[in-house]
Amino acid sequence: MPVVRLELSRLTEMIGASRKEILDRLPYIGLDIESADSRSVRIEYSPNRPDLGTDYGIARALRGLLGTETGLPEFQTEPTGITVTVDRRLSKVRPYIACCVATGLDLDDEDVRQIISLQEDLHNGLGRKRRTVAIGLHDLDRISPPISYRAVPSTFEFTPLGRKTASSIRSTLSDTYEGKAYGHIFGSSKVFPVIVDSKETVLSFPPIINGDATRVTTRTRRMFVDVTSTSQKAGDDVLAIMATTLSEAGGRLRTVAVRYPNKVRVTPDLTPAELHFDFDLVKSVIGLDLSRKEMLACLARSRMEVKGNRALGPRYRIDLLHPVDVAEEVALGYGIDRIKPVYPPSKAPGAFNHFEDFLESVSTVMAGAGMIEMMTYELTDRKSLYDSFERPSSEMVAVQNPKSLDHSMLRDALIPSLLAALSGNVKSDYPQRVFEIGRVYTRAHDDVKESWHLGCLIAHSQASYTEAKMYLDAACRLVAGLDVVTEAAEHWAFSPGRCASVTMKEEGLGNIGELTPGAIDAFGIGVPVSGLEIDLSKLYELLK
Numbered sequence: 001m002p003v004v005r006l007e008l009s010r011l012t013e014m015i016g017a018s019r020k021e022i023l024d025r026l027p028y029i030g031l032d033i034e035s036a037d038s039r040s041v042r043i044e045y046s047p048n049r050p051d052l053g054t055d056y057g058i059a060r061a062l063r064g065l066l067g068t069e070t071g072l073p074e075f076q077t078e079p080t081g082i083t084v085t086v087d088r089r090l091s092k093v094r095p096y097i098a099c100c101v102a103t104g105l106d107l108d109d110e111d112v113r114q115i116i117s118l119q120e121d122l123h124n125g126l127g128r129k130r131r132t133v134a135i136g137l138h139d140l141d142r143i144s145p146p147i148s149y150r151a152v153p154s155t156f157e158f159t160p161l162g163r164k165t166a167s168s169i170r171s172t173l174s175d176t177y178e179g180k181a182y183g184h185i186f187g188s189s190k191v192f193p194v195i196v197d198s199k200e201t202v203l204s205f206p207p208i209i210n211g212d213a214t215r216v217t218t219r220t221r222r223m224f225v226d227v228t229s230t231s232q233k234a235g236d237d238v239l240a241i242m243a244t245t246l247s248e249a250g251g252r253l254r255t256v257a258v259r260y261p262n263k264v265r266v267t268p269d270l271t272p273a274e275l276h277f278d279f280d281l282v283k284s285v286i287g288l289d290l291s292r293k294e295m296l297a298c299l300a301r302s303r304m305e306v307k308g309n310r311a312l313g314p315r316y317r318i319d320l321l322h323p324v325d326v327a328e329e330v331a332l333g334y335g336i337d338r339i340k341p342v343y344p345p346s347k348a349p350g351a352f353n354h355f356e357d358f359l360e361s362v363s364t365v366m367a368g369a370g371m372i373e374m375m376t377y378e379l380t381d382r383k384s385l386y387d388s389f390e391r392p393s394s395e396m397v398a399v400q401n402p403k404s405l406d407h408s409m410l411r412d413a414l415i416p417s418l419l420a421a422l423s424g425n426v427k428s429d430y431p432q433r434v435f436e437i438g439r440v441y442t443r444a445h446d447d448v449k450e451s452w453h454l455g456c457l458i459a460h461s462q463a464s465y466t467e468a469k470m471y472l473d474a475a476c477r478l479v480a481g482l483d484v485v486t487e488a489a490e491h492w493a494f495s496p497g498r499c500a501s502v503t504m505k506e507e508g509l510g511n512i513g514e515l516t517p518g519a520i521d522a523f524g525i526g527v528p529v530s531g532l533e534i535d536l537s538k539l540y541e542l543l544k
Contacts, residue, residue: 002121014059047125051316053118056248070300075270080254082145088261089151098239098267102251133229134207138214140222151191158202161210178209240315243268270315277311285327298333371435376417379407388522391492410441414455423523431460457531468530510534
């Protein structure tokens with residue numbers, strides 16, 4: 001979690017509140033106080049609230065919570081006439097750039113420290129250690145517009161920040177700390193991005209290092225900000241946070257025209273974010289009987305406002321994604337400390353959920369039989385779930401816009417996840433007998449159905465259908481008090497002629513058998529594997 005150090009004297013002046021009031025209210029905007037002394041406080045903030053990475057953002061939020069400055073902050077922008085032209089050769093290297101200008105600044109050492117600290121936190125968080133987003137801060141008085149975002153070869157020379165002599169791109173990547181730390185981002189690229197002005201002064205070599213000629217100091221009165229990225233949205237989000245922070249620091253914001261080969265964008269765009277305001281949802285989520293007027297007052301203290309059925313949040317609030325987030329902001333504006341605990345109306349004693357008790361009994365039986373329980377991810381990848389078994393994926397439940405290909409599918413069976421777990425234990429001694437009780441997901445028309453399954457795998461040189469059947473029979477007799485019926489069948493996970501269906505009271509529960517050699521090889525397991533998978537949700541319903 002990122003940590004920011006704040007001077008209490010600055011905070012009290014910016015907020016207009018006492019030291020005690022500030023320290024008392026900080027936790028109620030989602031901040032943790034790591035340590036505090038008479039002069040400063042160290043605060044840990046959530047990465048999903050990067051706008052709280054400086055005392056400017058924290059003061060802005062606290063003024064709202066304390067009621068001294070409420071409602072949606074307004075940020076006015078004016079055009080600068082400055083243009084940035086983007087080289088089409090950067091389309092596969094680092095294609096996006098967004099910029100702004102802040103004028104009228106009067107920064108002291110603490111101001112510069114806070115802004116640089118925010119820059120680094122954004123690099124490490126939203127910027128994914130500069131791979132996705134990198135920020136450059138420059139003294140505009142040392143720049144001669146127009147500006148170019150250009151592709152250059154590795155022999156191109158400039159003077160990096162903090163150096164006295166020029167060096168090539170190649171040398172910068174191999175000889176500087178920044179180059180060694182972030183040079184891998186370029187992979188095998190033959191061209192590299194630089195930002196230069198009309199006099200060929202290098203502003204930046206993103207995402208590695210800025211040029212020395214345009215360094216920011218306490219004498220900087222006009223600041224030029226560049227944000228280069230591999231994602232246009234991520235770049236716009238970061239620029240919005242930097243721009244609004246500079247506005248809070250006393251800067252007047254100016255826009256920049258970015259000219260791509262096929263379009264022109266004006267940045268920054270500080271239009272407020274819009275979410276649906278659902279009055280009934282807010283009441284049900286926070287459990288408070290508030291009127292609409294009271295909710296609007298709470299949102300105003302959270303620096304938001306409502307127009308009709310739309311909740312408007314400031315552009316720097318990139319964490320506002322869903323109507324439930326609006327409910328959270330109402331609760332924060334109301335005051336988390338004012339929400340009293342409410343006891344349930346029933347005076348009956350509590351009891352364990354019957355289905356959870358059933359699952360626990362199954363787990364106890366399997367563990368008592370000498371099996372090791374595992375817990376694997378419900379999200380998996382297409383290769384493990386489908387390709388390794390040569391099964392069709394027409395009914396797959398895919399994740400929209402997954403963050404990782406390794407977690408792009410909701411599993412519809414436990415056996416692939418258990419095989420993947422066994423593949424990580426191939427150097428351990430055999431036999432290996434594992435089981436898992438977990439949720440699986442199947443498509444039901446336009447809906448997705450959840451159910452709980454039991455999956456078991458047995459891996460050793462003599463693993464067979466017979467051994468798997470022994471565990472199945474024991475589990476069903478001890479848990480259900482009934483025998484199961486097995487009949488020859490075919491299933492994508494098991495070898496033909498080595499597979500059976502599992503039924504009880506004429507209801508199909510799953511399958512049992514010896515896994516296909518292809519699947520065993522696909523997961524790199526060098527011994528035979530047998531196993532079973534049954535639907536515990538169905539079994540529970542049968543036993544009611």
